[in-house]
Amino acid sequence: MLDLKKVAKQIKRDGLYTFIYNEMKEITGKGELSEEEVLHLLNKNPKFLQDYKTLNTQSEISNIQIAYQEILEEDTPKCKKIKQMINKNREELIRLEPYENKPDSMLYAVWVGSAVIFLIFVIHNLVVLYTFWYEKYPLAVYLSYVVVSISGYLYYRKRIKDHHKNHAMFKRIEAETKSLIEKGKKDGCLKKVYM
Numbered sequence: 157m158l159d160l161k162k163v164a165k166q167i168k169r170d171g172l173y174t175f176i177y178n179e180m181k182e183i184t185g186k187g188e189l190s191e192e193e194v195l196h197l198l199n200k201n202p203k204f205l206q207d208y209k210t211l212n213t214q215s216e217i218s219n220i221q222i223a224y225q226e227i228l229e230e231d232t233p234k235c236k237k238i239k240q241m242i243n244k245n246r247e248e249l250i251r252l253e254p255y256e257n258k259p260d261s262m263l264y265a266v267w268v269g270s271a272v273i274f275l276i277f278v279i280h281n282l283v284v285l286y287t288f289w290y291e292k293y294p295l296a297v298y299l300s301y302v303v304v305s306i307s308g309y310l311y312y313r314k315r316i317k318d319h320h321k322n323h324a325m326f327k328r329i330e331a332e333t334k335s336l337i338e339k340g341k342k343d344g345c346l347k348k349v350y351m
Contacts, residue, residue, distance in 0.1 A: 159221050159350035163208055164195040172215065176207050209256075220253055221350045222246045222333065225340075235345035238336055242346075245333040252326040259319035264312055272308035276301050 167173040167180070168191050180189055180197050189197075198205050209219050224246065225239035279300055283289045289297050340346040 158205070158209075158219060160195055160198055160205075161191075162221065162350060163205070164191045164198060167198075167204075167208065168194050173208065173211065176204055176211070179207075180204065218250060218253060219256070220246065220249045222249070222337075223348050223350055225346065231345065235340070235343065238340045238343070238345050242333060242336050242340065245329050245336070248329050249326065249333065252322055252329070255319055255322035255326050258323055259316050261316060264315050264319075268308050268312040268315065272304055275304045275308075279304065 167177050168189065177189070177194070180194060181187065183197070183201075184193065186193075198208075212219050222242065222245075225242050227236050227239050227243075231239065279297075283297050337346065337349055341349070
C-alpha cells in the first residue's frame, strides 16, 4: 500500500535510499535520474520496490502509506462508509504488516531451534550439576530432551501456520482496501489517499 510517486521521490532525494538510487543509476548508465525515470524503474523492476520495503522494515518505517480519512459532516452516507472501511482496514494492515510477505521457514527454524538447543543445554547443566540422574535415570533425562525437541517442532509448525493465516488475511484486506480506494476516488469521496 505504497504511493509509488512518493517512493520515487524518496529514493531520489532521501539519503536512506542512496544504495537503491545508485543501483538504478548503474543500470541505466546515467549520472542522474529524474523522478519519472525512478518511477519507471520501480514499475519495470520489482526488485527495487522490494529493496525499498525491506529497508523500511529494517529501519522500522511502515510500508503502509494510506492516509487516515477524515469523515466530514457533508460527506454522503456512501462516502462515510467508504472512509470508515478504509480507516478500519488501514489499522488492520499496520497491525498485520509483519506478515506482508510469506513466512521464511528458515528464519523460524533458526529462531525456534536456537531456543530448543538452549533449553536442552540448561536441562543438561542442571542435571549434571545438581543431580545424579545420568547414572540413576538416564532414560528420563534423554526423554526430557526428546520432549523439548518435539515441543519445539510443534511450536515451529504453529508459528508457520499462524504466519500463513495472517499473510492471507493481510493480502485479503490489502485487496479490499485497494478496491475501496478506487471506488472512493471514482465517487469523489477521497481527496488525499496517501500520506
